[in-house]
Amino acid sequence: MAKFLNTSATNYFLEEMIKDAKDRLILISPFLRLNDRVKELLADKNRLKIDVRIVYGKSELQPEEIGWLNALSYVRTSFCRNLHAKCYMNEELCIVTSLNLYEFSQVNNNEMGVLIRRSEDAELYRDAYEESQRIIRISEEVRITLERVAAPGDVEKSDEDEPTAKLTSSKLGQRLKLKTTELMEKLVSLGYLEIREGKHYLTPKGKDSGGEFRMSPKHGPYFLWPHDFKP
Structure with missing residues (x-):
């Protein structure tokens, strides 16, 4: 059955879920600013050629975030309009929570969430996975760059x-x-x-x-x- 998570438990299981991903990893969060620990874990997944999908919904990525994401070949990033869902999952675990994948939220906010184990709640896990896939499908996959828009007269x-x-x-x-x-x-x-x-x-x-x-x-x-x- 689903397990209730408070703030510290949400952060703990999120890191463990990323670390234990063997086949796929889905991270859906409106706000995106990764702390050093999450970056370290994602970089390791990239080295292992694990398929990672990140969906965000607020266009506030910092230059350092953009450059870092661009360097990861197996991490695909998508933009979804009107995104408010926060869901993180690998092939065995799913976390549905109020926690954004954002440094401030992970340190300063009081959050709640639930942990779903595929082995214990297969139907609930499947429903969350199918909805995550729908969000990915309606999102615009982008290769984020720092290129600026050419202004009139710019060559x-x-x-x-x-x-x-x-x-x-x-x-x-x-x-x-x-x-x-x-x-x-x-x-x-x-x-x-x-x-x-x-x-x-x-x-x-x-x-x-x-x-x-x-x-x-x-x-x-x-x-x-x-x-x-x-x-």
Whole structure:
């Protein structure tokens, strides 16, 4: 049966769960700022080539967090809008809790949670796993970078050193004298974007035209378009 966890027990079992993961590890937390101990454990999972999925929902990642995550080949990070769930699981254990995977929460907050063991509560574990998979499916998988958005007039260099520049959807809309919402509707109607479960996704046509999906640590997901793009 499920076991009640207070703050210290939640932190203890979270570390043990990460350490004992043999096949997969899922970490779902709106806020993400990892302490040194969790980073050490995740780096070890990466060395062992364990599949790690991290889903977060607040675009407040710090530069050092971004650089560290980028260095881990087997850790995939996704952004989920309106995420409030906190769930951590490996192939045998699941923790559903109020605890964010955030240094401040782990040290300063009073938290509660429950520990579910697959061997004792197979159905409950399966329900939590299936919901975690659903959250992963509706999330945008991103390769987080520190690249800044090109401002109007900025010129970036391509691999061939040819000057190129790209605009955000809002800047492109300004250039075309369209509101951002009007531009997005137009891009959908012309097949450059598609809407799935309330989110915009680039279509093959959009990618072929030079459109790119990006994730800003400060502002969240956005699209970039070639400066000479004419939808």
